[in-house]
Amino acid sequence: MKFNTNKQFAFQKIFILAVCTVVILPFLALLFRAIFGLDSDPSVWIHVTRNVIPNILSNTFSLALYTSLFSILMGTYSAWLVTLSDFKYKKILHICSILPLIYPLYVMSFIYVGLFEYSAPTMTFFRNEWGINLKQFIDIKSVTSISLIFSLCLHPYVYLLLKQAFEGQGDHLFKVSRSLGYTKVESFLKITLPLAKPWIFGSLAIILMETLADFGGVSVFNFDTFTTAIYESWTGMFSFITATKLSAILIFFALLVLGAEAKLTSKQKFFIKSKSGFVAPFELSQLFKSMALIWLLLLIVTTIFIPSYQLFSWCKDNLDLQSLLNNYPYFYNTVRLAFITALVTTIVTTLLASSSRFLKSVNWERLTKLTTLGYAIPGSIIAVAVFGLFTKIKISLGDFINQNSFLYFILVVGLMTRFLSISYKNIFSSFKRISPNLDKAAALLAKPSVIIFKIHIPLIKSGIISGFLMVLIEVMKEMPMTLMLRPFGKDTLSVKIYEFTSEGDWERAAIPALLIVLAGFISIVIMTVVEKIGSKTK
Amino acid sequence: MKFLIPFLVLFSSVASAKTLTIYTSRKEHLIKPILDLYTKETGVKFNYTTNKDGALIQRLKAEGSSTPADLLFTVDGGNLWYASTQNILEPINSQILDKNIPASFKDPKNLWFAFSLRARTIVYNPKTVKKGELSTYEDLATSKWKGRLCLRTSKKVYNQSLVAELIDTLGRKKAKKVVAGWVANTVDIFSNDTSAIKGVISGQCDAAIVNTYYYGRLLKKDPSIGVKIFWPNQNDKLGVHINVSGAGLLKYSKNKKESKKFLEWLSGGKAQALFASLNLEYPANPSVDLDPLVKSWGTFKYNKEFNLSKAGMLQKDAIKLMHEVQYK
Incomplete structure (x- = not known):
């Protein structure tokens, strides 16, 4: 490890070290306990490794995978529409793309579970009036549904960072690549998107970490992940050491995410020399216009209409x-x-x-x-x-x-x-x-x-x-x-x-x-x- | 510097005399009216913080002798048992408590006392469940209930205690078979009892295992829900599974005398009636009258020899068992 060790900037170094200490020390203490702590009943950890970890590993992994996939797709699409296209309702889309940030994951989760449970009024209505059991089509407790609901809440992180990236690039590179014979789509895929990589990975890291750390949301769906297992071994099986060991695994995952993000983004340095006037370069065809409109409507329904309807009907x-x-x-x-x-x-x-x-x-x-x-x-x-x-x-x-x-x-x-x-x-x-x-x-x-x-x-x-x-x-x-x-x-x-x-x-x-x-x-x-x-x- | 202002305000407000501090997993709206009543009668004030049991106990352990807390209130026998093993509670010798609270609802060493009882029983839809079809918890595991049962998650301590009592009474092997049978018969597993009962109401399933007060709350809101209560295992040793909500005096309390007095008061008639009726529970003091709605569900038998400390001791094994049969 080569640190810049000369005496210049002593304050800066001390400050970084001090914050690191405050933030990292509790984790080190936790890791120390996970490794050296004496467990009054070691059988709990053995039981957990055999009967719990395989299941929560696959659950956590699939939830993280789907949620990041959906979030990246949603966030990128919105960011692209708002910054790089001539979509007519950009301003509304912009607001709808950041608005979901206001919902805690657990609130959005209980809203949607409340809406799509078998006993929910809407589901009952469909069954009684039209004889349709929606539950056959929508399993609200499946990993796909959970990821979709999580993505509704989390994709604004992707959107915000990518919007920043697209806007910051300006369109001069885009124009250059166009003049060199790239089509618009090629320019976007080969110039704009790769340049936005640090922001994509940055937002991906946020999504992954948020998903890994969530407890409130997954417990509404009764979906087992590391956090629910930590909680259960701590409060149910009274083994705090097992809980710290599971947390240590989670910390390890987090470090992996951080490491990967650092590696993938470290080599990219760029800064804006001049803020060129930004002209949206993509003119949407009729088909794409309707797609954008459908997307906007979907966002409005799922993140504004449904949650407010549900919350108001509960507390009316x-x-x-x-x-x-x-x-x-x-x-x-x-x-x-x-x-x-x-x-x-x-x-x-x-x-x-x-x-x-x-x-x-x-x-x-x-x-x-x-x-x-x-x-x-x-x-x-x-x-x-x-x-x-x-x-x-x-x-x-x-x-x-x-x-x-x-x-x-x-x-x-x-x-x-x-x-x-x-x-x-x-x-x-x-x-x-x-x-x-x-x-x-x-x-x-x-x-x-x-x-x-x-x-x-x-x-x-x-x-x-x-x-x-x-x-x-x-x-x-x-x-x-x-x-x-x-x-x-x-x-x-x-x-x-x-x-x-x-x-x-x-x-x-x-x-x-x-x-x-x-x-x-x-x-x-x-x-x-x-x-x-x-x-x-x- | 602005952030210092709240601290200064707090410094000045905490130093009033005769204040008891409570750590409680019983929710604020289920405990505050009782505390308010005591304050009105005696002038003793309360500080309290609500949280999950595990977190409260961990906090007490970390604070050690520096804890500001006097009393720990929890909502489950298993948690009370666990607290009693963590060297944070102090035995209370009180004739009043001994007289008011039956032996199976207190710690053998007087480290905790129950103040309300919760029955975990079966609710069913009388339109789809024939008379005589229901009998025992074990029976819900037989194939005639295939696709007809709603359960709450195994992560909830109420189910853990129930399975612990099954293990104690039936033996592990038999208990495992029963729980596996439930899982096989279940159509959906919910994160709370209310949703499970709604499952029965809406026809998703025919029966569910729940605590009575959740049923009571729904009934109070809408008397026409059409779901009925059934007391299982009335002809055998097991009886209805009972859990408790209770409290213990903390070893490092600085107000032991006052705390003991408060608990004694809490075991008496007036407080017991209010404490239980706030949440449609059963009072731990058997001489106290039931809430009319609770009374209307009739009487039931439970195993008086089963001390809830045992449920705590077996809780770990109960969770392991539920993992083994994939009860989520």
């Missing part, structure tokens, strides 16, 4: 001012927690990104990349790891810290660990667009701190803001970690949803779910407005 009997007021404290707690976490995460990531940029070393960059590991680890496991470690530190310091403040602190640290990846993607990819020549020129004139505040931050402002808002949305949706680490009296909306859905009480869960969706929607609106202002000022 008890949706009044009083119940909204009752939920207000949870709404406030949710937004506050999300705001604080997003702020901390964004500051940390911005400093990380600029530090690693100053160091210009592959190894430092890899180390920085490691801080994004938390995204693939189930929230409850991070919670246990962070809680165990920091409680030890707290006790050894003399235990004078107020319990509630302490919990709030580690909750924010834990959430940051989990979602650093999201702001990392946004902020690092914006950084990649700043030409290194600019740094070189600036370095002759100013200190690093000046470069950060006067040059980097203004240039990547929109990346920072969209990163901030995406972390905000993610934290509002997060359930397992918040459930475990929230201080007394700081229940959030997702905690309420957990309490109701775990009892199958969809009607009561619908109001907090609606409020999360609403808060997410407002964030999305802010995000698009900021983007618009950003693009206008350019």
Whole structure:
């Protein structure tokens, strides 16, 4: 390993190391326990390797495969339509392509299970009125259905990153390749798409990690994956060591994903020299126009119409001012927690990104990349790891810290660990667009701190803001970690949803779910407005 | 610096006197009215946090003597048993609790006490199930129920406890055959009891094994659901499977006297009636009247010699058994 070890940029190095320590140490402690921890009953692990792992391996693998496949297809198609075609309803499509971000996976899952279960009103209607048993055609608990529903929620990550990639490329390369005799399709496949590879792999990594870490969604479908097995061996078979061993396997997968992503994207460096005027080069034929229109309608129906219909029909009997007021404290707690976490995460990531940029070393960059590991680890496991470690530190310091403040602190640290990846993607990819020549020129004139505040931050402002808002949305949706680490009296909306859905009480869960969706929607609106202002000022 | 403000506010609000802290897996809406009633009567206030049992117990272990918690409330005998093995609970010697709570619903060493009972029984559709067709849990495994059964996931502790009791009463081999039979007869496996009952209502299946209060909730919302309750195994040792929701005093509680007092109060008539009726459960104190709706389902027999600690002890084996027969 060759690190840039000269004394220059000491602050940057210390900062990267410090963040790495905070983020990685809980995992190391966890891995240590997985390997060396004494299990009071080793038979559980043996049982799990024989009877559980084969099944969850194939389940997790197929779910990850299908979900990434569907998400990439959906996200790329939307991004292509919005940036590179002359599709008439681009603006609506753009909004519909990011809107699904507001749904937590577990909410979307219980909406669709509620809709397509045998006993659901719609299914009953089809059976009674027309004698059609839809269940024969739609098995909502099959891996294909689950992946499709997950992709509905996750494909915006692909869309957003690819849109950024397509737009950032400008169309000068496209024009060059056209003038050299490539057809439009050839140019797209051979120039545009390959150039967008880092963004494709980047979003693929997000999708994979999100799928690996999901617990709430899969448990609604009763679909066994690593996370459900971790939970079962921990709480059912009382073997925390087995749970840590299974988590270790999951961490290994996450490292594989990160490693592959780093390898596939490392050699590609590019930056925009000039922002050329972008003219959509694809004129859609009638057939393609109708296809695009069908896709748009599908998105509207599946991600706006169906979820809102279902949520409203669940809570129509008890949706009044009083119940909204009752939920207000949870709404406030949710937004506050999300705001604080997003702020901390964004500051940390911005400093990380600029530090690693100053160091210009592959190894430092890899180390920085490691801080994004938390995204693939189930929230409850991070919670246990962070809680165990920091409680030890707290006790050894003399235990004078107020319990509630302490919990709030580690909750924010834990959430940051989990979602650093999201702001990392946004902020690092914006950084990649700043030409290194600019740094070189600036370095002759100013200190690093000046470069950060006067040059980097203004240039990547929109990346920072969209990163901030995406972390905000993610934290509002997060359930397992918040459930475990929230201080007394700081229940959030997702905690309420957990309490109701775990009892199958969809009607009561619908109001907090609606409020999360609403808060997410407002964030999305802010995000698009900021983007618009950003693009206008350019 | 703005983020420090909430911390400062919290610092000032926590230091009030006579506050008990509860870690509970019983949901807020099922516990808060009780706590509010106690606060009204005695002035003692409560802090509580809800979570899953495993997470709460892990948290207590990590916190050790520094824990702010006084009491642990859980929703299953297995979890109470597990907590009792983790050296976090302290025995309570109380004549009031001993008098109010029967022996099979408390820990042999007084580490925990049940405060409500939950019966896991069979609900069925009287239009498709003939009179006399239902008899025992074991019978649901026979081929006449092929394609007629709805089950909840094996990951839910209620099913784990039920299978644990089957293992204890029938022996592992027989229990395994029974559970395998259920799986073979099942049309769908649900993530919660409510959906399983809805399966019966809509005709997807004819019978399901569920806790009575889920049935009660649906019945309260819509009295015309047309599904009935059946008490199995009334002529043998097994009887209806009973689970509990209970509590224990934490070893490192700083308010042991107050906590004990609260639990004693909780075992008494007024609290018991409210505690159980909030969720249409059965009170653990047998002298307390049932909620009218619960009463209308009639009485049933259960195995009084089966202590729920045993269900906890056998829970691991029950899960292994369910894995072996592919009960998802």
